[in-house]
Amino acid sequence: MSTSVISAPKPQKPWRPRPSSLVPNYLGVLVILLGVWAAIEWTGLAGKLGAFASAVALTTVVSAVISGMQRGKQAAKNSAVASLITSGAILALFPVVSILGTVLVRGIDGIYVGFFTTDMGLASVNDPLNVGGILHAIVGTALMILIATLVSVPLGVSTAIYLTEIRGPGTRLIRFLVQAMSGVPSIVAGLFIYSALIAGSGRGFNGLFGAFALAILMLPTVARTAEEVLLLIGEDLREAGLALGATQWRTVAMVVVPAAKSGLITAVILGIARIAGETAPLLFTTGGGDTTNLNPVNGVMGSLPFAIWKALISGSAESNARAWASILVLLILVMVLFFSARRLGKVRR
Amino acid sequence: MAENVKPSSLASIAAAHTRTPGKSALGTGLEARGVHAWFGKNHVLSDISLDFAAGTVTALIGPSGCGKSTFIRTLNRMHEFIPTAAMAGEVLLDGKDIYASGVDVTKIRLKIGMVFQKPNPFPSMTIGENVLSGLKLAQLKQSNKDELMEECLVRAGLWNEVKDRLSAHGGSLSGGQQQRLCIARSLAVNPQVLLMDEPCSALDPGSTLRIEETIRELSETMTIIIVTHNMQQAARISDYTAFFLADGHPGLMVESGPTSEIFSNPKDKRTENYVTGRFG
Numbered sequence: 001m002s003t004s005v006i007s008a009p010k011p012q013k014p015w016r017p018r019p020s021s022l023v024p025n026y027l028g029v030l031v032i033l034l035g036v037w038a039a040i041e042w043t044g045l046a047g048k049l050g051a052f053a054s055a056v057a058l059t060t061v062v063s064a065v066i067s068g069m070q071r072g073k074q075a076a077k078n079s080a081v082a083s084l085i086t087s088g089a090i091l092a093l094f095p096v097v098s099i100l101g102t103v104l105v106r107g108i109d110g111i112y113v114g115f116f117t118t119d120m121g122l123a124s125v126n127d128p129l130n131v132g133g134i135l136h137a138i139v140g141t142a143l144m145i146l147i148a149t150l151v152s153v154p155l156g157v158s159t160a161i162y163l164t165e166i167r168g169p170g171t172r173l174i175r176f177l178v179q180a181m182s183g184v185p186s187i188v189a190g191l192f193i194y195s196a197l198i199a200g201s202g203r204g205f206n207g208l209f210g211a212f213a214l215a216i217l218m219l220p221t222v223a224r225t226a227e228e229v230l231l232l233i234g235e236d237l238r239e240a241g242l243a244l245g246a247t248q249w250r251t252v253a254m255v256v257v258p259a260a261k262s263g264l265i266t267a268v269i270l271g272i273a274r275i276a277g278e279t280a281p282l283l284f285t286t287g288g289g290d291t292t293n294l295n296p297v298n299g300v301m302g303s304l305p306f307a308i309w310k311a312l313i314s315g316s317a318e319s320n321a322r323a324w325a326s327i328l329v330l331l332i333l334v335m336v337l338f339f340s341a342r343r344l345g346k347v348r349r
Numbered sequence: 350m351a352e353n354v355k356p357s358s359l360a361s362i363a364a365a366h367t368r369t370p371g372k373s374a375l376g377t378g379l380e381a382r383g384v385h386a387w388f389g390k391n392h393v394l395s396d397i398s399l400d401f402a403a404g405t406v407t408a409l410i411g412p413s414g415c416g417k418s419t420f421i422r423t424l425n426r427m428h429e430f431i432p433t434a435a436m437a438g439e440v441l442l443d444g445k446d447i448y449a450s451g452v453d454v455t456k457i458r459l460k461i462g463m464v465f466q467k468p469n470p471f472p473s474m475t476i477g478e479n480v481l482s483g484l485k486l487a488q489l490k491q492s493n494k495d496e497l498m499e500e501c502l503v504r505a506g507l508w509n510e511v512k513d514r515l516s517a518h519g520g521s522l523s524g525g526q527q528q529r530l531c532i533a534r535s536l537a538v539n540p541q542v543l544l545m546d547e548p549c550s551a552l553d554p555g556s557t558l559r560i561e562e563t564i565r566e567l568s569e570t571m572t573i574i575i576v577t578h579n580m581q582q583a584a585r586i587s588d589y590t591a592f593f594l595a596d597g598h599p600g601l602m603v604e605s606g607p608t609s610e611i612f613s614n615p616k617d618k619r620t621e622n623y624v625t626g627r628f629g
Contacts, residue, residue, distance in 0.1 A: 167432075236469040240531070243427055245459030245538060246486030254486055258473035 024070070028062045035062075056087040103328050110325025119302070121291035125311070125319040134326050136292040137307035140207060141333075143296050144286075144303060145272055147211035148218050153268055156222030160267075163223075164230040165238075165252050175227075182220035189216040190281035198285065205287030207301035213281035222271040229263030230256065262344050269341035276334050279305035304330045359612040359624065362584040377443050378403040378572050379424060379461070379542050384438035385599075386419050386428060394419050395599035397438075399591055401542070406564060406573045408583035408608065411593030411623070416600025417576045418466075420593070421544045424574065425461035426454050442541070459487055462540035466547040468527035470519030470534070477515035479530055483538035497537060505533035506563045525556020532563060543567065545575040549582065561586050580624060584612055592620045 032055060039045050039054035060083040068076030115133040123132025162168065163175055193213040197203065233256050241251030257264070282288065287300030288310060304326055311323035379401040386394035394416040401407050409417040422428040423436050426447060439446045447457045470479045480498045484491050491497055498515070502508040507529040511522070519530055528548055535543060545564070549557040557579075564573055564586050577583050583590055590612070591605035604611065604620045615621040 234469070236465060236467055237471065239427060239430060240465065240469045240471070240534075241486055242430060243425065243458055243463040243465075244483040244486050244534065245455045246483075247455055250486050250488070254482070255471050255473070259471065261473065 024066050028066050031062055032058045052091070056084070059083045059087070100331070103324065103331055106321070107324040107326075107328030110321040111328065115325060119290060119292045120307070125314040126316045127318060129318055129321055132322070134302075134304065134307050134322070134329065136290060136302035137304045137326065138329070139292050139294065140210075140286070140289075140301040140303040140306075141276065141330075143294070144207050144211040144214055144282075144301070145276060147208065147296060148214035148275055149268065149272060151212070151215040152218040152222055152271060156219050156267070156271070157226050157264065159219075159223040160226035160230055161252060161257075163227050165248065165256065178220050178223050178227075181216075182224060184216070184220075185280075186217055186278050187280035187283075189213045190284040192216065193281070194284035205285060205300050206298060207286055207293070207296035210282045210286035210301060210303065211296065213285050214275040214278060217278060217281065218271040218275045221274045222267050225267035225270050226260075226264055229260045229267060232263065233259050266341045266345040269337050269344065273334050273337040273341065276337065277305055277330055279309055282306050283309075304333075359580060359584040362581065362612075378405075379574070380441040380444075381420075381424065382439040382441065384420065384423055384440065385436060386416065386423055387433075387435040388431065389433040392599040393595075394423075395601045397602050399602065399605055401572050401574055401589075403541075403572050404568060404570075405588040406568045406575065406586055407589040407591065408587035409574065409576045409591050409593060410578070410580060410583050411600075411603075412595070413578070414600075415593040415595040417593050418546050419600070421463075421546055421574055421576055424542075425458050425463055425544055427458070427463060429454075455487065459483075459489075459538050460540055461542040461544060462535035462538065464528070464531050464535055464543065464545045464548045466550055468524055468531050468551065470522070470527050470530050472518070472520055474519060475516045476511050476519055476522070476530060479519045480533045480537055482534060487538060489538065501533040501536040504536055504563070504567065505529045506559050506566075507533055523556070525552045525559060528552060528556065528560060529563065532560070532567075536567075540571060542572045542574065545573065547576050547578060550578060557582070580612075584608060592617075592623060594619060594623075 035058040036051055036054045039058075040050060045051070045054055060080050063083050064076040064080040067079035110129050112130055114130065116138065117135055118131075118133035119136035120132045120134070121136070159174065159178060163171055163178075190213045193209050193216070197209055197212070198205065237255050237259060238251055241255040242248070246254070282303050282305060286303060286306065288306035289300035289302050291302075293299050293301045308323050308326045308330070311319040311326065381397055381399045381401075384394065384397045385392065397420055399407075409420065411417055419428065422430075423438075424440055428434050428436060436448075440448060442457070442460060446452075447461075470476075471482055474482055477498055478485075480501050481491075481494055483489070484494070484497075499508060499512075502511060507526060510526060511517075511530075514521075519527060522530060528551075532543075532548075549560055552560070561582065564575065567573060568588075575583075575587065587608045589605065590608040592603045592611065592615075593600055594603050595601075604615060604617045606616075611620060612624055615624060
């Protein structure tokens with residue numbers, strides 16, 4: 001072995017607490033668990049919520065006491081506030097996790113291969129779960145999202161370019177109107193299309209009208225997100241383009257928009273996620289058919305939200321299960337869109 | 350910064366490279382006549398008249414906020430990019446006022462290029478695309494693009510460092526390399542005049558030296574006007590120097606002349622105080 005007295009240093013993490021110093025924390029956890037049990041047993045508190053409430057109170061007190069004994073009054077306050085804030089964050093997660101869990105548990109029964117390849121045209125609400133599906137709704141939602149995107153993305157992105165690049169007359173008014181538009185209740189968008197294009201015109205419900213109603217909702221989301229993304233592009237890049245003898249149009253098209261590309265894609269995906277689950281605008285515009293309809297300008301068209309609504313109000317056990325399965329499909333669709341928006345948003349050089 | 354540098358040492362640096370200006374092949378240069386500038390009601394620049402002979406390097410020095418940057422932005426009409434901006438006076442390129450009505454501003458900016466303080470390569474483009482971006486942006490025709498790209502990168506002193514990765518993104522370069530890329534980008538549209546707004550202020554001394562060499566080489570073929578806070582840099586690279594000062598009033602030009610004169614024998618007391626590092 002080495003004859004040297006001084007041994008080479010080993011990598012250590014001296015900032016980590018030693019096991020012995022964690023003993024009070026373990027005792028604290030024990031006190032909290034006992035306290036929660038006691039609170040449920042001997043007081044009026046009951047159920048999950050009661051357990052959570054007593055755990056929050058006890059954790060705040062116990063962590064404050066432990067920190068206070070070890071490091072004084074300021075540390076006690078710090079621990080108490082940290083416990084409360086953490087509890088708040090956990091409380092906010094409850095409904096989200098609960099919704100996801102419920103939808104998964106209830107929806108999984110209705111999922112089978114045919115669910116995605118057949119529609120409800122020949123199946124009745126009381127048919128068993130291995131008959132019928134939501135192909136009509138998936139096709140309808142996809143077609144309407146596609147049309148709404150084709151309408152609202154060019155309009156939304158040009159609005160954003162007007163607000164950030166041209167900054168012409170009415171910039172503030174337009175910005176205000178776009179913000180106000182994002183607060184329009186979705187049922188109003190549906191009623192607007194209904195009264196403007198359908199009522200009294202002799203025209204029937206169809207997918208195109210539904211897509212128009214969705215486009216009204218998607219437009220402000222796309223415009224506002226795209227505006228924020230374009231504002232992130234530094235003024236220096238615009239100046240560099242102009243200083244090379246480019247017109248403003250060439251600078252925007254070749255420098256500003258390419259630099260903001262990933263952000264603009266995020267804007268589009270966020271807009272799609274915004275409208276994918278909308279039900280109200282489709283009630284007055286699409287008619288919500290049960291057969292697969294590929295023609296957006298002729299005949300009623302189904303959609304996922306409409307199919308969910310229809311299956312839930314028909315009341316049979318089978319249609320209830322179908323509704324939950326459809327909710328699961330819709331939720332997965334929206335989550336995939338959100339995650340891809342986040343991924344694309346992050347890939348910034 | 351050149352705090353407490355003796356004027357004689359700066360003057361000797363400047364005297365080491367005295368040149369005779371005026372190369373007729375490069376046009377008759379750029380001329381500012383009675384230029385004023387405003388932002389809103391704020392009068393920031395007052396009555397600047399200055400000649401930039403073709404093929405010379407002119408340094409604009411002076412404390413922060415004295416209007417140097419505003420002045421060079423009036424020289425290629427980038428000043429008007431700011432909504433509240435206004436100006437008065439004339440700027441003559443080869444004897445013609447660039448502010449005359451009917452003048453196409455994009456043509457002016459093609460002839461009078463600009464390099465900014467912060468390196469700003471286009472992030473969505475590769476190194477090669479960045480160099481040639483001016484051709485695309487201004488829709489100029491060019492037959493042998495590869496040749497031009499190499500020539501511009503060689504002149505900007507960057508070719509050896511990037512020749513093997515022309516398809517990498519501009520953002521992958523160091524700050525000094527990015528700034529030389531921006532210089533190469535300006536050269537590709539073949540400007541008569543190159544304006545440089547503190548091009549080295551964000552760079553380390555090594556990169557600064559490279560860019561100074563680049564400037565000396567470029568001045569063989571074009572007129573260069575450079576704003577700098579570094580007086581040693583002004584002494585090293587410029588033929589002429591103009592000293593600007595604001596001092597509570599609109600910025601004005603205190604004195605201009607051959608660089609060796611300004612640093613060895615300034616006529617105005619304020620210039621002397623500034624170049625000897627007594628203030629600013």
